[in-house]
Amino acid sequence: MTKAACLLVAALGLGGCAHHNTMYAWGGYDGLLYQSYKDPTKTAVLLTKLETHVLAVEQGGAKVAPGLYAEVGTLYLQIGKTDKATVYYTKERDAWPESRPLMDTLIAHVGDRKPVAPKAEMPAASTATEVKS
Numbered sequence: 001m002t003k004a005a006c007l008l009v010a011a012l013g014l015g016g017c018a019h020h021n022t023m024y025a026w027g028g029y030d031g032l033l034y035q036s037y038k039d040p041t042k043t044a045v046l047l048t049k050l051e052t053h054v055l056a057v058e059q060g061g062a063k064v065a066p067g068l069y070a071e072v073g074t075l076y077l078q079i080g081k082t083d084k085a086t087v088y089y090t091k092e093r094d095a096w097p098e099s100r101p102l103m104d105t106l107i108a109h110v111g112d113r114k115p116v117a118p119k120a121e122m123p124a125a126s127t128a129t130e131v132k133s
Helices: 003-017 029-038 040-059 068-078 082-095 097-112
Strands: none
Touching: 029 040, 029 068, 040 068, 068 082, 068 097, 082 097
């Protein structure tokens, strides 16, 4: 192939990747999730933005992307709001029938979650070396 043909193929290939129309609006989910994994203090931002996005999609009459209701429910479960977690797990189950077995199990056991105890602080490292006799 000539150099010009290779450049044309590369330009067309990259141009095709530039814009993806997806079936669902994800509301920046992947970036928000990455940020919350990178900096756990941003988990509250993830919850707020995802819930706002979900409500906007519902009000617009569109179908919420698969898994987003469950993600919001899990974020509520992690902060101990089991009633809200159940609401979102139910929405996921009703919107996506293939999720029914998992969502029914989560709903049935949502109250079983024990509060997460704060991590114990690590003892300060000793500066003296202990010598055994």
